[in-house]
Structure formats: structure tokens, C-alpha cells
Amino acid sequence: MPNELGEFLRARRTDAGLAPPHHDDANRRRSTGLRREEVAAASGISVDYYTRLEQGREAHPSDSVLNALARVLCLPPDACEHLYRLRGPHPLTARGQRDDAGLLRERMTAIVTAVRPNPAYVLDRLSNMVAANAEGLDLYSGFADREPQDRNTLRYLMTDSRAQQIFVEWEEIARGAVAHLRAANADDLQDPELHTFVTELQARSPLFAEWWSGHLVERRRTSITHIRTGKGIVARRHEVFYLPEDGLRMTLWITGTSSESL
Known part of the structure; x- marks a missing residue:
């Protein structure tokens, strides 16, 4: 069974630390994104819990957890709504999250x-x-x-x-x-x-x-x-x-x- 939630989090975590190269340094190395430990610490959850989310062993995080992850991963409104929809059959729980x-x-x-x-x-x-x-x-x-x-x-x-x-x-x-x-x-x-x-x-x-x-x-x-x-x-x-x-x-x-x- 596809692990859509985990794959989404992993992709966003990888992108979170990336920055475009300076205009005068096109060959500048990019960072490799955030580590699981960094995301977990900034979100106020354990590394073990966050790892279970990415691995598909935990599929029903609470609103407070999703709020924290969206903030740490700097998700734009549509991505934030998508995160909530991946969590489960609660399409309206993302209300109020479309804008900061x-x-x-x-x-x-x-x-x-x-x-x-x-x-x-x-x-x-x-x-x-x-x-x-x-x-x-x-x-x-x-x-x-x-x-x-x-x-x-x-x-x-x-x-x-x-x-x-x-x-x-x-x-x-x-x-x-x-x-x-x-x-x-x-x-x-x-x-x-x-x-x-x-x-x-x-x-x-x-x-x-x-x-x-x-x-x-x-x-x-x-x-x-x-x-x-x-x-x-x-x-x-x-x-x-x-x-x-x-x-x-x-x-x-x-x-x-x-x-x-x-």
C-alpha cells in the first residue's frame, strides 16, 4: 500500500533546507535539506514518532502535529491542505490553514x-x-x-x-x-x-x-x-x-x- 503521507513528508523535508544558488555562484553547493532529528525537534515530537510517520507506521497524526510540521516545513497553503488530506478522511480539518x-x-x-x-x-x-x-x-x-x-x-x-x-x-x-x-x-x-x-x-x-x-x-x-x-x-x-x-x-x-x- 503506497505510503503517500510518509513520501510527502520525506520530500518536503528534503526540500526544506534547499536554497537557490546565488546569481554570482551558479555552482554553489546546495544543502541537503533537514534531517529527521531537526524536523522532530522543531515540531515538538519525538524522532521515533516522526520516523514512524515517514515510514507509514503512523498514519493518523493529530491536528497539532500537522500544524507543527506544516510550520517547520514551510508549507504553502495548498501543500498544507494536501498534508491534511493525506492524513485521513477529514477533508475539512485543514480549514483556516490556507493562509498564515x-x-x-x-x-x-x-x-x-x-x-x-x-x-x-x-x-x-x-x-x-x-x-x-x-x-x-x-x-x-x-x-x-x-x-x-x-x-x-x-x-x-x-x-x-x-x-x-x-x-x-x-x-x-x-x-x-x-x-x-x-x-x-x-x-x-x-x-x-x-x-x-x-x-x-x-x-x-x-x-x-x-x-x-x-x-x-x-x-x-x-x-x-x-x-x-x-x-x-x-x-x-x-x-x-x-x-x-x-x-x-x-x-x-x-x-x-x-x-x-x-
Whole structure:
């Protein structure tokens, strides 16, 4: 049986250390790539485990291992996706790996900036804000003052009391966000990052623990949400656009359709 995963890793390892000759030294010797020991050490795995991968004796490495190997071997987006596909029957586990984090954030920031003044933000599979315009940040009181890595809409809904003051249909929205978390991660519910996030929210929110244990599954869809503002309650419709290749979704809030006094 062909060892596609091992052969791919071995080829990329051999290429990883290669550099084109200088223009003034066409005969300059090339390096011979990275050794197994170097790849293993840089990836945080044992040499024995990495050797088993190359030899086809281990065919189901975890996402964290593949992430590390892709980084060490400097795989471009398509090669990274191919690596995940060689691992096994999980074609969607490579979502979010097509671009590095910086480039992905740059792309998404350009999109949400283009739709101003409508509030908009882009979330990943754990509801972390990858990008947001100023109006989108304003929907979540306090988000503008947080570091980008601390902006998570599900954590905000479940643990920040301000969420219940802002969103009139808070329970419906929060319950839907929990259901979406499971739907967005259906391909790998044992993912360590997801497990850590779920464990945190279970400890901090009994309601989250109840809803998560209920195995609610539902993707976010368009709906009308009532938001409390300084001028009263405003009804706003939002649309959700999915970017499956990147494992992201963008929420675009449409101009308020009605309002009433508090």
C-alpha cells in the first residue's frame, strides 16, 4: 500500500533546507535539506514518532502535529491542505490553514472595512474575532479596549453581564451560539483547542454547560435582533456569510429597521 503521507513528508523535508544558488555562484553547493532529528525537534515530537510517520507506521497524526510540521516545513497553503488530506478522511480539518494568520487577518480586515458603516466582523470556528470594523466592535461593549486575541463573542455572551443588557433576545442568541460551536466543529469534536475552550466555559457558565451537554447543533443564519442603545431599542437584521475554505464566517449587520424607547 503506497505510503503517500510518509513520501510527502520525506520530500518536503528534503526540500526544506534547499536554497537557490546565488546569481554570482551558479555552482554553489546546495544543502541537503533537514534531517529527521531537526524536523522532530522543531515540531515538538519525538524522532521515533516522526520516523514512524515517514515510514507509514503512523498514519493518523493529530491536528497539532500537522500544524507543527506544516510550520517547520514551510508549507504553502495548498501543500498544507494536501498534508491534511493525506492524513485521513477529514477533508475539512485543514480549514483556516490556507493562509498564515497575519495574511488571513489582513484579508478579512479589508472586507469588513469595505462594508462600513454597516457593523461587520469575521469569526473563526471558536467564535474568535479574526477581524472587525469599528461599528462591529461597538456592538460588544468593551471589545474595542481588548486585545484582538481576547475578543470572543461566545465567551462574551456566556460570561459578560453586559451581553444581556445589549441583546434583548440574549438567551436565544447565546443558545444559538452554543449550538453553532458544535456545528462548526462537527468534523473534530475531540480537537484539543475546542476541548480547552469548552472546559473553560463549562466552569464559568452553568447555562453553557447545560446547553453543551444537550448536544445542540445549528449553524448561524440570518435573523432580526433587537439591540438596546442610548436612543432606545433598535431592530437590526444580520446576514451570515460562510467562507468554508478558511473555516470562517462573516456577520454583516444591516441598518436598523425600527426603534422604540426603553
